[in-house]
Amino acid sequence: MFRNQYDTDVTTWSPAGRLFQVEYAMEAVKQGSAAIGLRSKTHIVLGCVNKANSELSSHQKKIFKVDDHIGVAIAGLTADGRVLSRYMRNECINYSFTYESPLPVGRLVVQLADKAQVCTQRSWKRPYGVGLLVAGLDESGAHLYYNCPSGNYFEYQAFAIGSRSQAAKTYLERRFENFADSSRDDLVKDALMAIRETLQGETLKSSICTVAVVGVGESFHILDQETVQQMINAFDIVGEQEGPAAEPDAAAGQEAAVDQGGSTGEGAAPMDI
Amino acid sequence: MASKQPENSLLGPEADSQRTLYPNVTGTSVVALKYKDGILMAADMGGSYGSTLRYKNVERMKAIGKHSLLGASGEISDFQEILRYLDDLILYDNMWDDGNSLGPKEVHNYLTRLMYNRRNKFNPLWNSLVLGGIKNGEKYLGTVSMIGVNFEDDHVATGFGNHLARPILRQEWHENLSFEDGVRLLEKCMRVLLYRDRSAINKLQIAKITEEGMTISQPYSLKTYWEFSAFENPTQGAVGSW
Numbered sequence: 001m002f003r004n005q006y007d008t009d010v011t012t013w014s015p016a017g018r019l020f021q022v023e024y025a026m027e028a029v030k031q032g033s034a035a036i037g038l039r040s041k042t043h044i045v046l047g048c049v050n051k052a053n054s055e056l057s058s059h060q061k062k063i064f065k066v067d068d069h070i071g072v073a074i075a076g077l078t079a080d081g082r083v084l085s086r087y088m089r090n091e092c093i094n095y096s097f098t099y100e101s102p103l104p105v106g107r108l109v110v111q112l113a114d115k116a117q118v119c120t121q122r123s124w125k126r127p128y129g130v131g132l133l134v135a136g137l138d139e140s141g142a143h144l145y146y147n148c149p150s151g152n153y154f155e156y157q158a159f160a161i162g163s164r165s166q167a168a169k170t171y172l173e174r175r176f177e178n179f180a181d182s183s184r185d186d187l188v189k190d191a192l193m194a195i196r197e198t199l200q201g202e203t204l205k206s207s208i209c210t211v212a213v214v215g216v217g218e219s220f221h222i223l224d225q226e227t228v229q230q231m232i233n234a235f236d237i238v239g240e241q242e243g244p245a246a247e248p249d250a251a252a253g254q255e256a257a258v259d260q261g262g263s264t265g266e267g268a269a270p271m272d273i
Numbered sequence: 274m275a276s277k278q279p280e281n282s283l284l285g286p287e288a289d290s291q292r293t294l295y296p297n298v299t300g301t302s303v304v305a306l307k308y309k310d311g312i313l314m315a316a317d318m319g320g321s322y323g324s325t326l327r328y329k330n331v332e333r334m335k336a337i338g339k340h341s342l343l344g345a346s347g348e349i350s351d352f353q354e355i356l357r358y359l360d361d362l363i364l365y366d367n368m369w370d371d372g373n374s375l376g377p378k379e380v381h382n383y384l385t386r387l388m389y390n391r392r393n394k395f396n397p398l399w400n401s402l403v404l405g406g407i408k409n410g411e412k413y414l415g416t417v418s419m420i421g422v423n424f425e426d427d428h429v430a431t432g433f434g435n436h437l438a439r440p441i442l443r444q445e446w447h448e449n450l451s452f453e454d455g456v457r458l459l460e461k462c463m464r465v466l467l468y469r470d471r472s473a474i475n476k477l478q479i480a481k482i483t484e485e486g487m488t489i490s491q492p493y494s495l496k497t498y499w500e501f502s503a504f505e506n507p508t509q510g511a512v513g514s515w
Contacts, residue, residue, distance in 0.1 A: 098386050099379035106371045139409075140372040 011123045021127060022120050025149035028129035032075035034165050034198040035062060037133040038158035038172060038191055039144045040182045043215030044135035046073040047191040049162075049198055050210050063212045063222055067092040069102045070136035071212050071220035075162035076149075077129035084128060088112065105136025109145045109153050117151030131161045135214055142215065160194060167197040184215060189235050192228075204232055296348035296399040298322055300333045301472040302434030303344035303403045304462050306446055307412045307427050308455035311483035312405030314344050315459040317467075318492055319474035326474055334480045336487040338363045341377040341406035342480055343384075346431040347419065348399035355398060358387060377406025377413040381423065389421025401431035406482055430462075433470040438462035452481070464495050 006012050007020035014020060035048040050059040063073045064085040070092060074081030088108060095103035112132070119125040127149040134145040146161065147153045158176045160168035171194050179187065191211055196204040206228035214220035223231075278285040298320045305314035320328030333352065334344040337359050345352040362383060366375045375383075381404040391397050397419045405414040415425040428442040441462050450458065456479060467473045475497065480489040 098383055099375070100382040101376075101379045104371070104373040106373065107369060110369075138373060 009123060010120055010126060019120060022150050025127035025129050026131075029076040029131035029149065029161055030163060030165075032077070032130070032162045033062070034160060034162035034168060034195070035073040035075045035131075035133055036158070036160040036165070036168050036172070036191060036194045036198075037073060037135055037144045037146075037156070038176070038179055038187060038194070039135070039142045039156075040184075040187050041180050042142055043182075043184045043187055043213060043218070044137075044142050044144050045187045045191040045211065045213050046071060046133060046135050047195045047209060047211045048073050048075070049195060050208055059208075063210050064089075065212075065220045065222070066108075066134075066136075067096070067102060068219040069138075069214060070105050070108065070134065071214055072135070073133045073212070075131050075133075075165075080128045081130040081132065084112065084115075084130065084132065087115065088134075102138070104138035105134060105143050105145070106138060106140075108136070109134050109147060112147050113151050113153040116147065116149055119149075120151055133159060133161060135212075135220070137214065137216065158194075160198070162198075164198040164200060167200070168194040171197045184213065184218075185231075188213065188223075188231060192232060192235065205229065206232060292396045293348070293351070293399055296351075298328065298349045299399075299472070300331060300346045300349055300352070301470055302430055302432045302438065302466050303333065303346050303401075304430040304434045304438045304442075304459055304466075305344065305403045305405050305414055305428065306442060306450070306455060306458065307405075307414050308450040308452060310452065311407040311412060311481060312342060312414055313452075313455045313459055313479060313481050314342055314403060314405055315463050315477055315479045316344050316346070317463070317474050317477040319472065319476070320349050321472045324471075326472070329474060329476060330492075332478065332489075334478065334489060336482070336489075337380055337404075337406075338366065338375055339486070340374065340408040340482075341380045341404060342482040342487055343380075344403040344405075344431075344480070345400045347401055351398040351400050355384070355387070355400065355402070359384075374408075376408035377404060377415075378408075380404055380406070381413070381415040381417065381425075385417050385421060385423040388417050388419060388423075392420045403429055403431060407484055410484070433466055433473075434462065437465050437469055441465065460495060464497065467495060467497065 006014035010019060010021035033049045033051055037044060037046045046063055048062045050062065052059040060078045062078065063071060065071050066085060066088045072085055091108055091111060092103045116128055119127045129149060132147040134147060136143055144156050145153050146156055146159050157179055158172040160172060175190060188211060195209050206225040210222060211228050212220060212222040282288060300320055303316040305312060314334055316333040318329060318331050319326055320331040331349060334342060335356055337343050384402055384404060388398060399419050401419060402417045414429055415423060416429040417423040428446050430438045445458055459479060463477055467475055475494040476492050478490050478492050480487060
């Protein structure tokens with residue numbers, strides 16, 4: 001993406017009808033470490049890659065429980081993600097208090113999207129630099145949504161965001177038609193396989209990934225490291241290459257800094273997809 | 274006066290005249306029970322102005338959204354205000370236009386918050402409410418008082434209904450009452466209330482809510498019997514001048 005004279009201000013349109021600041025915010029999502037989500041009729045699994053900056057530090061928290069029936073995985077500026085998680089938790093708890101009922105995830109997602117849109121139309125604000133995979137249950141079943149900085153949201157059967165997410169997406173595209181009827185454990189297995197795709201040959205172990213599950217009769221919770229490691233071992237996928245990883249993204253490290261050596265400058269704006 | 278309040282504020286000396294101190298036009302008991310297909314609710318059509326039975330065509334039960342039925346006793350104008358609040362609530366719920374809708378449990382809890390918050394401001398909505406409904410096969414029946422006391426039960430009543438109707442219901446209610454048995458039971462309760470509650474009138478409606486929706490009967494009256502021998506010559510044998 002090249003710098004130009006229309007990209008300083010989020011409230012400045014380009015002659016081609018684009019808001020570059022918003023597109024740059026979407027770039028920040030692509031730089032973050034990968035997060036994936038997939039759902040069946042009754043369960044949703046979220047997974048993410050957790051790389052610590054150095055051996056001395058702990059890794060960043062990228063999956064947040066929002067309520068018993070809703071959880072979110074983020075990619076991009078984790079600080080922005082934390083703030084939005086706090087907003088979501090607040091909305092859920094206020095709704096629960098007034099109506100003694102869980103907030104339908106579809107409504108929360110719309111509120112989140114409207115909040116993101118505000119930041120694309122105020123000269124004194126900037127768009128949130130984080131993409132959210134929102135997993136939740138409501139009356140009509142299990143749902144997985146993707147909220148992006150542009151203020152758009154989409155519902156998915158399975159999706160992946162962040163760096164090297166294309167590899168995971170390719171894997172999920174091959175398998176997604178079976179997900180609706182998958183058992184909970186098969187779903188987790190598929191999530192781990194998808195995470196492995198983003199690791200480009202690196203060994204998958206529970207210390208570098210996080211997996212969370214929510215489903216009918218199962219509150220949102222993050223699986224502990226032992227359970228995850230057992231599942232990795234049980235499914236015998238350590239070191240196994242199931243297929244060549246897709247072409248590596250031009251993206252560099254895991255930091256959320258906006259990188260200039262990125263993807264398309266022409267074509268449809270990402271938020272229009 | 275040091276500070277000036279806006280005219281519609283509830284603070285300051287001018288505001289006291291605007292707070293609810295006592296009710297003016299009131300409805301009497303509401304009785305409701307769960308039956309096989311949903312909820313049955315009964316209320317008479319009277320609006321009393323103090324001790325005068327002034328209004329005889331007041332509908333004290335209304336449908337809320339697709340799944341709920343609200344009955345109220347107490348101040349009629351406050352009931353109308355509550356209906357306005359719920360109108361807005363249901364409207365916004367419908368405007369989402371997604372697969373979700375507020376069920377009776379949600380409406381009941383919303384009303385609890387409403388009543389309790391008004392009570393905390395010393396400006397209550399002077400009503401006792403009965404909220405019943407059925408959603409996805411689950412029946413729900415609850416009540417909220419003007420001070421925010423709320424609970425659910427298989428049968429509920431307001432006002433005099435608590436003292437006269439609930440004992441009958443405790444004896445004779447059981448799970449999976451048929452529609453006819455439910456109506457018979459409610460009529461038995463309403464008859465006792467008619468005999469003994471001076472604010473009751475002999476013109477009532479029975480409302481039913483099931484998965485299909487809400488229907489409310491045309492107003493009708495109960496058969497009463499006044500020829501008990503004990504009531505003939507009531508003053509015979511009475512001593513004294515009062």
